[in-house]
Amino acid sequence: MTLISDHPTTAPTSVGRLVDRFEQGLDAPICLTWELTYACNLACVHCLSSSGRRDPNELSTEECKAVIDEFERMQIFYVNIGGGEPTVRSDFWELVDYATDHHVGVKFSTNGSRISTEVAERLASSDYVDVQISLDGATAEINDAVRGDGSFATAITAMQRMADAGFVGFKLSVVVTRHNVSQLDEFKALADTYGAQLRLTRLRPSGRGADVWDELHPTGDQQRTLYDWLVAHGEDVLTGDSFFHLAGYGESLPGLNLCGAGRVVCLVDPVGDVYACPFAIHEEFLAGNVRAPGGFTEVWRHSDLFTELRQPQSAGACGSCGHYDACRGGCMAAKFFTGLPLDGPDPECVLGHGEHSLAARGDAEPPKPSLDHSIQPRRVPVVMRDRRPDRTCDENPLASFDPAVLAT
């Protein structure tokens, strides 16, 4: 994402800092994630949506098309489609075509397992479809420990097919973990090899990610390394605004640097439930359902939860911190699923306040996701190898966007 300028304007037409306006919400999301199915042929240990089995109540083809019609009416330029593994839906391509025919661009996240030569060629010929292939290790050893045996080879094969088909600029999407943070240069080299753009996102303690977050989230030193690497690579590397909690180190990373939950982003899940963000599949962040009267538009514009999120938020315990304007207290979902108060520091606060809060939690169990479509029982050790990994559990609030703010 690039941001040309986000400074207060000096013209008489000034509307103040755009970020302040975004925090009050928009008529339609800037970026909407739509998870089409909970079915997945992998079972990644950190899957945000605890995917595995299809939910019997998932939206039908006709219901999906009605949702797309609504997106078109709301002028949602682009949706990020994920899952589960969205391509396992038998109507997946039909829905992609329907969306693009109705002026709704699509970026979909995939583990690559359905990217045949024929599919790659078809994708390469479309102007309105972008593809994001998930990989969580630059080597099979690191990747497959998280995403499952064979998943590295699958993703590499898919990238090779995309490159052979002439699709330039698809995304290689990586969730940064304690074990792959030392491979950032290798990921960049891999992306360059296949003509892809590297996208790094934050590991969230959401879905099955809650089970492995303690073991997989980057250490404090690693966060600093990551931040320096991101600053050095600037706009060459996308982050979906994932790492705004690192802004406390100094210079802000490219992006909007705000929590967009319910303000500029949201999630529609496979059964039509609308959550504040892709990392917050929990009843606490459930705003409504697209099947209810008024549909998605009503939920986005008038739901109690989103209305509340658009009110000024308390800085709480972070109010006295000089870095609050930079990090805005970090990620709501990361705090929630680690059992921290929403008006306090992010668990990965760069000043270490999050660690203190985590230590002070006591024995209270953090909230668990309300839904679980996992095939295997939860709480699987990261090193376990007999479990197939997952999907693209890394969808991010401002994922596909590349905003350039105009100072008039």
Next chain:
Amino acid sequence: MPPLPPPSDGTAFDGSRPWTLHPQVSLRPESFGALAYHFGTRRLSFLKSRRLLAVVESLADQPTGHDACVAAGVTDAEFESYERALATLAESGMICEREAS
């Protein structure tokens, strides 16, 4: 997808020339102004005022960029800041020069 044009494949803005919104760009009005999305480059821009939106929307119907500003009610004193905004849009390919009609 065909290779994306480089992000700054646009041109410098000359207010005395005829301009238009790029055919692959959609505008969505918002309370602060508008969002502009370019389906070709996948870039999103924010137009920070309703008046700038009015200028951009009228570009194709006005003989020059400057005329579009005047038609939207931009005063001489404001023109420089609007010219800067239009220059940014031109640079990112959101607006482009058209044949004089």
